[in-house]
Amino acid sequence: MNVLKFGGSSVANATTIENVINIIKEQSKTKSLYVVVSAMGGVTDLLLQAGTEASTNNENYKKTLAEIEKRHLDAVKNLIPVISQSAIISKVKSELNVLESLCEGVFLLSELSEKTAAVISSFGELLSSYIIAEAAKVKGLDIGLKDSRDLIVKTINSKVAIDYIETNHRIKAFAKDNKNKISLFPGFVARTQNGEPTTLGRGGSDFTAAILAAAIDAEELQIWTDVSGMYTANPKLVKQAKPVDHISYQEAMELSHFGAKVIYPPTIHPVLDRNIPILIKNTFAPEDKGTLITRNVSDRKTPVTxxxxxxxxxxxxxxxxxxxxxxxxxxxxxxxxxxxxxxxxxxxxxxxxxxxxxxxxxxxxxxxxxxxxxxxxxxxxxxxxxxxxxxxxxxxxxxxxxxxxxxxxxxxxxxSTLGKNNVNIRxxxxxxxxxxxxxxxxxxxxxxxxxxxHEQFFEVKTKQLNLFVTGVGNVGSKLLSQLEQQKIYLKDKLRLKIRIVGLSNSKKMFFDENGIDLHEWQEKLNKGKKANAQDFFNQAKEMNLRNSIFVDNTANPDIAKIYKHYLAESMAVVTCNKIACADEYSNYEELQDLSRKFNVSFLYETNVGAGLPIIDTLNNLIASGDNIHKIQAVLSGSLNFVFNNYKEGVTFYDIVKQAQQEGYTEPDPKIDLSGVDVARKILILARESGRIMELNDIENESFLPQESLETTSVKDFFDSLKKHESHFNYILNEAHKKDCRLKYVAQYENGKAKVGLQHIPAEHPFYNLEGSDNIVLFFTDRYPEQPLIVKGAGAGADVTASGIFADIIRIGKK
CATH class of the missing domain: 3.30.2130.10 (VC0802-like)
Known part of the structure; x- marks a missing residue:
């Protein structure tokens, strides 16, 4: 003998009830069955709603009762042949009339007692069990309906305590006289020791089935629901959750007590002593294996179930x-x-x-x-x-x-897993x-x-990163392309799944918690709402996703000011925007403190050398106990490109224009050519070396005419370059006279820093620096004469994007 219980979602309407009858029919071919059914999905809530409305003199209770009546009569009309409907509809309406009378009484008295609420809420199971029994008879099943209130006795003044002596006596007496192959019972309903109607509480149909199974010593208790077993986590909240094949009674009790809705917590107790297996099955996917619950599970190796x-x-x-x-x-x-x-x-x-x-x-x-x-x-x-x-x-x-x-x-x-994601444990x-x-x-x-x-304890070490990206111009668009291109490699080789969940440019912003399709990001962004840096942060905070990273591909000072808010919410920050780290030292220090306080990454490798590991190398030197004495560097790929290509027959204006068009300079080239950009970079390296320094402490020997420095627009700046071509030609000729090349050099030594254009002789490491390459020389205790050199491409959208990409991967691998 098996006991089967079908929940509200399984008997929600005529279609699902047909499915239930087919399952019962198939199993009854080999075994006798006790079948327990819940109310049709949502009906218990409607019944309690009607009672509450009536108790507050709200005549809407009549509309609620009409909805209840319609659902049950629709089921009858779809399940029962027309020729057989009359008597069944009459019976259903008779029960509904009693329900209406009860609600009228509640309405007149303006009071809903606990006893009356129990009686009202019981109509769901009584009606569904009657309709299902009649529908099963039409299908030719040998089935009988038995009212559970005649069998299950609850002790007075208790929510779920059962008088098992009397209850078991009644069930065994019924079993002895029962002649049907299949017996159907309404779940949830019972009587007290003095005969008053009561219920077993929400979810009590499971309990009804367990009480019956224990009393008759059933071979198996089957709980049929709308999911394929007990999951590793709530699948509605965790998409990667999966069913557990086999768990113990103790584990099932723990999980059900702590919110797993698949099984009602008291269900397990009656069958545990009898060692009756419980099988959780999916009514809508009966072929799925489901979850088996027994006393012991010996074949599982993972610690967390x-x-x-x-x-x-x-x-x-x-x-x-x-x-x-x-x-x-x-x-x-x-x-x-x-x-x-x-x-x-x-x-x-x-x-x-x-x-x-x-x-x-x-x-x-x-x-x-x-x-x-x-x-x-x-x-x-x-x-x-x-x-x-x-x-x-x-x-x-x-x-x-x-x-x-x-x-x-x-x-x-x-x-630690929760702490890294800013989940505070109270x-x-x-x-x-x-x-x-x-x-x-x-x-x-x-x-x-x-x-x-779930990612920590159940997934195959695949870490999901959720990126909020602002800035989709040259660098940003290249980053998105690289992320899409490397998607499969990252998942297969590095076990990283990177999703863009927020995207913004200067005009629009768009969010999708499930991830933005990078083949359609431009169309999605164009349909987004008006962009605002603070609103972008607010939305990222509200989404509250794990492993969140804010990526700034802009040079916008307003966005840089918001980094601290992201860090304070344990969202990592990756940026190529130098403004934050080159701002007042107190702000730089605040960002570093927030990063340490909330144990969250703040990475800005691209602030200095695009894709080159300059900051990382410097940090590793210091962390290993080395001391920095001097740093000499060519840190502007754009300036290096300009002076490597400026020669006779080509105007300075033409070269700067080319550098801008090829993405080597900032949108406003004056930032690069004025030396401000290089000054910010050497400032960041000085600070990373442990020096407290401000931007105005750096000596900037500008090679630009004063008129160029004072321009207020990009157009005016370019016009000034044309006007002063003779000035730039003079600088070039002076270098040629000395057989030197022009390089814009940044230097930090003895706590002081300066930047400026220098004549570099042939024997110097900077002399053969080609194209847009950068180079940094670190003179330290360990490298006093022959410096540690980092050299490579230091400008361009592709290499900058790859540097940002590398910082994102570094966070993912932590």
């Missing part, structure tokens, strides 16, 4: 010296809550006994505070205790698994059995926490 959570949790805290060393304090606390039927979900207490923290359902919070303030009124009045504190909008997340026992480092891995609880580690977090962080933990 699943991650579950409970929404709408309130933290209740008691603090004060009046608790310390006082015997019986906890007894008074829990007894007060027990007497008010308030369930405590989680408890944690400091070893100092100075504070105790409880988690209760949000609906019980107000009542709990009132009761505890009253219970400890004397201690509070004497200031031995603080008034009870309640904190709303929290949730519990739990790691569950039998194999967690004595598995070192799980707690630390859980906490309280922690772990039993000595080590089968459950529970933490309280803010409700807004649930989705991020579940996805982060």
């Amino acid at each position: 699943g991650i579950s959570h409970i929404d709408n949790i309130t933290i209740i805290s008691l603090e004060g010296s009046g608790m310390v060393g006082i015997p019986g304090f906890s007894k008074r606390l829990f007894e007060a809550l027990f007497l008010e039927n308030i369930n405590v979900i989680l408890i944690t207490q400091a070893s100092s006994e100075h504070s105790i923290c409880l988690a209760v359902e949000a609906s019980d919070a107000k009542k709990a505070k009132t009761i505890l303030d009253s219970t400890f009124e004397f201690e509070i009045s004497k200031r031995k205790l603080e008034p009870v504190k309640i904190e709303n909008d929290n949730a519990i997340v739990a790691l569950v698994g039998d194999n967690m026992y004595h598995h070192q480092g799980l707690s630390g891995k859980m906490f 309280a922690i609880a772990q039993g000595a059995s080590e089968k459950n580690i529970s933490v309280i977090i803010e409700k807004k962080d649930i989705k991020k926490a579940l996805n982060t933990l």
Whole structure:
């Protein structure tokens, strides 16, 4: 004998009921069956809604009852042949008339008692079981309908406590006399010991099935629902969640208690003692394996079985010296809550006994505070205790698994994983059995926490990065192309899945939590909303995704000012925008402090040498204990390009224009040619070397005429270059006279820095620097005479984009 239970989604309408009948028919070929059914999906909510509306003198209850009637009559008309409908419709309408009378009484009295609410809510199961039984008979099944209220007896003054002696006696007596191959029962409904109608609570149909299975010692209890078993996490919140083939009773109880909606928590207890397997199956995909629940699971190697959570949790805290060393304090606390039927979900207490923290359902919070303030009124009045504190909008997340026992480092891995993603843990609880580690977090962080933990404990070491990218010009568009081009390589070789979830230019911004298709990003962005740097941050914060990275491909000072907000929300920042790191030292220091405080990456390798590892090399030297004495560098790929190509027969204007068009300069070339850009770069290197320095501390020997420096537009600047061609020609000729080449050099030595155009002789390492290449010489304790040299392409959209790409990958590999 097997017991099958079908939930509300499985019997939601005529089509799904047909599916259920086919499953029953197939299984009844080899076994006798007890079948328990829930109300049609959503009907219990409608019934309670009608009762509530009636109790508040809201005549809308009649419309709600009409909707309930329509759903059931539609099912009858679609399941039963016309010739057989009359009697069944008459029976259904008769039951609905009783329901209407009950609601009318509630309306007149303006009161909905607990007993009346139980009676009203029971109509869903009573109607669905009757309709399904009649539909099954039409299909030729040998089926009989039995009212569960005649069998299941609940103890008085308890939500789910069953009088098992009387209940088992009644079920066995029924089984002895039952002649049907299939017996159908309404779930959820029962009677008290004095015969009054009651229910087993929301989700009680599972419990009904378990009680029946235990009483008849069934071979298997099957719970048929709308998912293919118990998942590693809630699949509605974690797309990568997958069904677990086999779990233990203990694991199932832990997961169901902590929010796994597949099975009602009390369901497991009746069958556990009898060692009856529970099989979770999908009504809509019966071929799926599902989840088998038994006493022991011996073939699983992973420590964590699943991650579950409970929404709408309130933290209740008691603090004060009046608790310390006082015997019986906890007894008074829990007894007060027990007497008010308030369930405590989680408890944690400091070893100092100075504070105790409880988690209760949000609906019980107000009542709990009132009761505890009253219970400890004397201690509070004497200031031995603080008034009870309640904190709303929290949730519990739990790691569950039998194999967690004595598995070192799980707690630390859980906490560090959450911490890296700015998920604050308010309280922690772990039993000595080590089968459950529970933490309280803010409700807004649930989705991020579940996805982060699932990625850590269940996915094949594939880390998902969520990028918010601003700036899609030369550099930004190249970055997007590189990300798309390397997508498969990153996933297969580096186990990284990089998604663009936010995109912005100066006019528009667009977001998609599921990832923006990089083949269509331009069309998507054009349809986005008006761009605003602060709004872009606000949206990124609201999306609250794990492993979030803000990527700035602009030279916009307003965007640079917002980096600190991203870092404070534990969102990494990758930027080629030099303004933030070359701003006032206090701002630079603040960004570094935020990066350390929130353990989040702030990477700006491209600030100095595009794709060259200049900052990384410098940081490695310092971290390994070396000391920097001098830095000499050609740090402007654009200036190097200009002076490498400026020669007789070509005007300075033409070369600068070419550099701009090929993407070597900033949109405003004056930033490069004035030396400001190079000054910012050597400033950043000086600061990375440990020097406190401001931009105006750097000596800038500009080669531009004063008129060029004072221009206010790009056009005027280019016009001034044409006008002063003789000036630039003179500079070129002076270098040729000395057999030197012109290089714009940055130097940091003895705590001072300067930038300027220099004549470089043939024996100098800078002399043969070609194209747009950069070069940096590090003179240190370890490299006093022969410097450590970093050399390579230092300008251009492609290499800058590749540098940003490298920083993103560095974060992903952390």
